[in-house]
Amino acid sequence: MRTSTLIRVASQSILKNKMRALLTMLGIIIGVGAVIIMVAVGLGARSQIRDSIAALGSNMIVITPGAANTGGVNMGSGSFTRLTVDDVEKIRLESTMLRGVSPVINANGQAVGGSGNWRARINGVHPDYEIIRDWPTISGAWFTEQDVRTNRRVVLLGKTVADKLYPNEDPVGERLRIRNVIFDVIGVLASRGQTAQGQDQDDIVLMPYTTTSARLSRNTFIPQIVASSTSGGTLQPAQEEIRVILREAHKINDTADDFTVRDQTDIAAAASGTTETMSLLLAAIASISLLVGGIGIMNIMLVSVTERTREIGIRMAIGARGGDVLTQFLIESIVMSLLGGLLGLVMGIGGAKLLGWYMGWATEVSGLTVLIAIGFSAAVGIFFGYYPARKAAGLNPIDALRYE
């Protein structure tokens, strides 16, 4: 019997029992639907987390001064500040795989202006910081290289600072005072929210790093350099390149590096590890419902084999081989579970969309999920259809014909 004929015969006998077929498929429909929704929620959560990690700075590399080891006493990282503006410029000149590099000089101070005063963290940075942290302004514009060279007294306000000092107005063009130095507000940064550690990233004032060291900090050493590689693929080689450049700058040959170069993959890995576990858990729960659906199919197919014993006898009497009967019943269960899988797929995608809509959850249905769901339902059909099909194929035609 040709496969096309077999599929036609299988579809016919499913159509002859529409209600029963639908009830049988319900298990698979719910199973596949649940898998799609669960995985969509899991994937959505993962990409949300990935986005927020990317917001920390895409492909960000952080360079900190290494630990000083003085007379056998390790002072911990940052204890020996041997990163300078010259290091930054050398990296900027010699590196080939960076999109930007910027020092970060910290200061603190009471900002006075607008409607009151506010104690803000102050970071002195290079304009590349915008690219590195992927942090545009929502009003005004970033300061320029020219501003850095001329130590201009300009500031960008984080959203929190802007809201505290200038509620309900645009602070661009206003002036404020930090430690008796007057600054022009030239922009407001886009809101970034809190870090994973609960720190408000918007509670910040950015200014040219030259201005910070000249006016506020009076310190030529740099506690941190941040950089950004051209792509995810160059993240590792870019770090190696930075190490080579800094070793040369610091004249390090065989002694230990006095600086540390790191990226954020460990944070990303930890975060995506968590969501992966969650996705797995959700998928496991959903798989159980698929399993139950499969057992439902097996149950109905077994009933169907008993009920159609006479039909099997007739088919055998007119020349069907055991293999033909086996294939027919197997195809019936595969068609049923595939059909159920498709319906479940539609329901799952719809459900995921609805969930995203009403609950505000990020959901994501990937092509892979769809393929897996379809493949899984076909596998369920084969696995749970085989036993009943073999039972049908093993019937003796004489007994089957006599069966009432």
Next chain:
Amino acid sequence: MSQQPVIRTEGLRKVYQMGSNEVHALRGVNLNVEPGEMIAVMGTSGSGKSTLMNIIGCLDRPTSGSYYLDGARIDGLDKDQLADIRNEKLGFVFQGFNLLPRTSAIDNVELPLLYDRKHRFKDSRAQAAHALERVGLGGRLDHHPSELSGGQQQRVAIARALVTSPALLVADEPTGNLDSRTSVEVMALFQELNNEGVTILLVTHEPDIAEYHKRIVVVRDGMIIKDHPVENRRSAAEELRNLDSAAAQEAAKEAVA
């Protein structure tokens, strides 16, 4: 005729193991059936006629003895080979019709062609329609068994048995579920087919049904005890005509009165 016999069995035996007892259902059956014969196998229940029919119908295998069907040796074949032989050389008609329910007449008749591994027929649909026309059901191709009378259902079953042009048509009590007039109609169809050259072996326990055949074989205790040609063979078509004219006279009388 120099043609080979349709059925040739020698020393056919069948032993069933029932617990520790051995039941000898057939004890050495020798039977020859030539092409074009129409033969009735008779016997009471337990005589072994069903076992014989199952073996001749390639549904069962003999314990010993040889069996040739249309020149092919059957004893010793495995299940799949038997299935192919049933499809190629045999047509079955059963007492209970055994049509697939909720399946149209033409789909039922087409069924054997779907299992034809040699693809002898190009257009199975047309072949099935032709077989239904042959049994006088050309106008009911799409009727389901539930929409057909018993006689019509048995005609569909006969069409299904004929559709592969089998060497032998095996019928097991085909009139057992039918009233007497419909039985005569079905026998008329069998006789007509036989006149067209179809070899028929029919199992029955009704002597008057057996008398429509050319030859009667009686089985008892697993052996053929009688094998003789029918002397005053009944013609079903003639009886139908008589029945019809009697009914017409009856109607005419009533009309006069």
